[in-house]
Amino acid sequence: MKKTWTMFGAAMAAATCGSAWAGVDLSVLDASMAGPRAQVLVLGSVHLSGMEKDAGAMEPLLERLAAFKPDVITIENIAGEGCDLLARYPDVYPPDNIAPYCTDNSAARQATGLDVPAATAAANKALAQWPAQPTPAQRRHLAALFIAAGDPSSAVVQWLQLPQAEQHAGDGLDDALVAILVKRGARNTASDRVAARLAARLGLQRVYPIDDHTGDNVTVADxxxxxxxxxxxxxxxxxxxxxxxxxxxxxxxxxxxxxxxxxxxxxxxxxxxxxxxxxxxxxxxxxxxxxxxxxxxxxxxxxxxxxxxxxxxxxxxxxxxxxxxxxxxxxxxxxxxxxxxxxxxxxxxxxxxxx
Structure with a gap:
């Protein structure tokens, strides 16, 4: 089991300070840090869905981003875990409000037998044991797990790294899930047309959905x-x-x-x-x-x-x-x-x- 250090750190702070760290300049905390610094690039995007799909139009942008050599790519999607949470509180988060942001996982659940929590755990386990040279069967299986976990853009990352002859049903993917992957891979969105394609080009195994609509669920009387x-x-x-x-x-x-x-x-x-x-x-x-x-x-x-x-x-x-x-x-x-x-x-x- 992973150790949680948050409470330990809070207890130590309370023991040594006895009060909140008011006025502490955190900007200098890492001035003498050991180890490498993370490099984070935020790319602001337009909504591509209403634009023409020119297959080569994105290439100059993708080349620039590939030269940055990211090893982690995040996207403006809600993770399956987040959608699962929203679905459990329909009176707090009306289903009509969250429908545009969350995918229907029923086909993937039927194909894999896994709900979102189980599929998420299985995908994490597969990634932890991922080989340097995965087989097509392993990629198809992981793609199925990602769809079931509510992370179809990561499934597209796996799908795009398959040779065309290996882009078929099997290993957890049935015909319905293959159809989802083909449709998703052709979507004109920043998550799929930019992020997922770039991740596949760089040999990454997934993208990370980071969106969250729990905080902007503003409650007003009128x-x-x-x-x-x-x-x-x-x-x-x-x-x-x-x-x-x-x-x-x-x-x-x-x-x-x-x-x-x-x-x-x-x-x-x-x-x-x-x-x-x-x-x-x-x-x-x-x-x-x-x-x-x-x-x-x-x-x-x-x-x-x-x-x-x-x-x-x-x-x-x-x-x-x-x-x-x-x-x-x-x-x-x-x-x-x-x-x-x-x-x-x-x-x-x-x-x-x-x-």
Whole structure:
């Protein structure tokens, strides 16, 4: 059984200090650390689902990201464990709200006989014993486990590393799961078209879903009034962002995806976009302070997402981490990750050749 050191550390702090560490400058805690520092690159992404699927359009971006050589890649999906938790509290998290974020695992459960907890444990065990040269049968089996565990993007990572002749049913994959993999592998999303394909190219075994919607489940008495207030704030902020949105749309139409990703990740562009959304919400004058509730939910979500990123490489000092996430998250991710010990946040502009 793994040892949990959290309570031990808290007890030691209480014994030595007797009070909270108010005013401690944590930014210097790792100044004389031993061992390698983790390098974390946050790539802000657009929503690709409504864009044309040009097979070669992503290649220049993928080449830049591959040169960074990440050994951990995280994606903006909810892990099967998280979806399993949400499903157990339908009165807290309405099923209609979580349906867009969580996959139906019934076909995988029928094929493997495993529910999400059992499949997650089996996938972790398989990865712990993973050979340097896995057989096609092992990859098919792990892909089936990932689907059953609610992590289909990691299943795609395995599927893409199979020779075409080995992309067939067997070893836990039935025809229904093969159909899921084929459909998922063709999806035009950042998780599958960028992260999963990059992971497969680099010979990684999985990606790490880090999204979390438990924190932004804002409870309000009048949902219609809340929605109207936030919409009004967005309308107020829209003129400020008009120029950058038009430029973004023009780059999308051009098909130059590297130029698009360079643009949306520029600090000055992000600054305008964030102010037009969350800054505008903070200026909401409603008596109920709906804008503040909206931003509180957003920040809670980002805190939980970043904690999931940290967990993805907590046992890997010196890891090279790529986090692919919607661009609105990037300023929060960069800020929060930069506060953590032994971590350097990498300048995405330099990686993409925009500096």
């Amino acid at each position: 949902e219609e009034a809340y929605g109207a207030a936030i919409q009004k704030a967005w309308e107020a902020g829209r003129p400020k962002a008009k120029a950058i949105r038009e430029r973004e749309q023009a780059l999308q139409k051009s098909g130059d995806m590297l130029a698009l990703y360079r643009y949306i990740n520029r600090p000055e562009v992000l600054r305008i976009a964030i102010d037009a959304d969350f800054g505008a919400a903070m200026r909401d004058p409603s008596p109920q302070h709906y804008g503040q509730l909206y931003v509180a939910g957003w920040e809670t979500r980002n805190l939980r997402m970043v904690s999931n990123i940290r967990a993805a490489f907590r046992e890997r000092p010196g890891a090279r981490v790529l986090s692919v996430v919607g661009s609105s998250h990037k300023p929060w991710f960069d800020d929060l990750l930069a506060r953590m010990q032994g971590i350097d946040v990498v300048d995405v502009g330099r990686v993409l050749g925009d500096r």
